[in-house]
Amino acid sequence: MxxxxxxxxxxxxxxxTGEIAWGRGRNLVAPDDGGVGLALPVIHADSGLPxxxxxxxxxxxxxxxxxxxxxxxxxxxxxxxxxxxxxxxxxxxxxxxxxxxxxxxxxxxxxxxxxxxxxxxxxxxxxxxxxxxxxxxxxxxxxxxxxxxxxxxxxxxxxxxxxxxxxxxxxxxxxxxxGSSNGGSLRILRELDRGRRYVPLTGRRILPEVALTFTSLFQDLPIYRRDLFLDATGAPVDVDLFAPASWRRYGWSFHGATTARRLARDGVPPFLGTAAERDAYLERT
Structure with a gap:
């Protein structure tokens, strides 16, 4: 089995180092790094990542x-x-x-x-x-x-x-x-857009740009499109979750105002690459 x-x-x-980066209770609250220590260099090479x-x-x-x-x-x-x-x-x-x-x-x-x-x-x-x-x-x-x-x-x-x-x-x-989401889960889009905190208030937050590098999350997005989104009248809106244009249009993840302001203030980490590299990653993922 x-x-x-x-x-x-x-x-x-x-x-x-042999240190546990994920899988212990302490990893849910520390370090206060936005989860960068878990990021993957799938968008742009970054030798600083463990x-x-x-x-x-x-x-x-x-x-x-x-x-x-x-x-x-x-x-x-x-x-x-x-x-x-x-x-x-x-x-x-x-x-x-x-x-x-x-x-x-x-x-x-x-x-x-x-x-x-x-x-x-x-x-x-x-x-x-x-x-x-x-x-x-x-x-x-x-x-x-x-x-x-x-x-x-x-x-x-x-x-x-x-x-x-x-x-x-x-x-x-x-x-x-x-407990498998055979057709995918829209909750994953929320995590890619907003990040995730496992312990409320005091917990370590996994920033959206870090979650973006977890390629596996994209494979758990819904594979169907009908009725995922509705307009103000209740009519279905056809949104392609895998198209970079949709991420730009709806302001998801690094295209969102809040994340964009923070990246402008704190600087874009090397693993995120350029805007063009991020869009290319979304396209191929």
Whole structure:
């Protein structure tokens, strides 16, 4: 059994320092950096950003004496039922439960390719011609698993060109979707536009320009357009969420007055690049 967490559900660690950048309660309140330490250089190169690696599912968040369970109870439930946990990074014979660790900020098709490689290694370790697995996918992890089931580990451009297909050496017996937004979620647009704060008032705010670099969020935007937006009379307004012109017209993210004023005052961080580079990123994403 393979469990695939959703976006934000995997601990991220700084490769250089070994410090946990995401996945502990303290990461929800500090540092007061607007989340820049989590940004990806997908718009423009920025050597000042840390390189982060996925290490484990988030089991619990503890802050100010409060404890919030995340994936810990699921792990306890499954191991208590007799599953033997292993690590996909170094699988062993006889192990039957794996949590997939991936960089949830990145393109989910990259995550699908990573999972495919690790499942191939698991198949090799077991000495099987065809690996049979159950996939349990939570939230946006469902997008990753559905892509894997349909296209394998090929890049997105190859899948679009018809070169992707279900993996011949993988048999997905069950694909269990838990709390997945199969058609996308409009809430994601709000986070891309306004950012997010996980702890009210005092919490660390993930600025909208940082959220913009999380390519995975764009893959959870609604894929349908009818009735997403209405005008003052209640008539549907056709808005293409993936067109840079829509972001300019409606003032989303860095095109919004509030964010634009702050960037003008504080300076545009290197990872955001130029206005043209940001629009090009929106176009290709």
């Amino acid at each position: 393979i469990f695939v967490p959703g976006v934000t559900g995997v601990v991220l660690r700084d490769v250089a 390189v982060l690696e996925p290490v484990a599912p988030i089991e619990e968040l503890a802050l100010y004496g409060f404890h919030k369970s995340v994936y810990g109870p699921i792990r306890s439930l499954l191991t208590g039922a007799g599953y033997v946990e292993g690590r996909l990074e170094a699988p062993g014979v006889g192990e039957t439960l794996f949590f997939f660790n991936y960089d949830w900020r990145r393109d989910l098709t990259e995550g699908a390719a990573r999972l495919w490689r690790q499942l191939e290694e698991l198949r090799r370790v077991r000495g099987e011609d065809r690996l049979e697995v159950d996939l349990i996918c939570q939230s946006s992890g469902a997008h990753l698993c559905r892509y894997l089931a349909k296209y394998g580990g090929v890049a997105l451009e190859d899948a679009a060109a018809g070169r992707g297909r279900p993996p011949a050496t993988l048999s997905i017996r069950r694909l269990v979707l838990v």
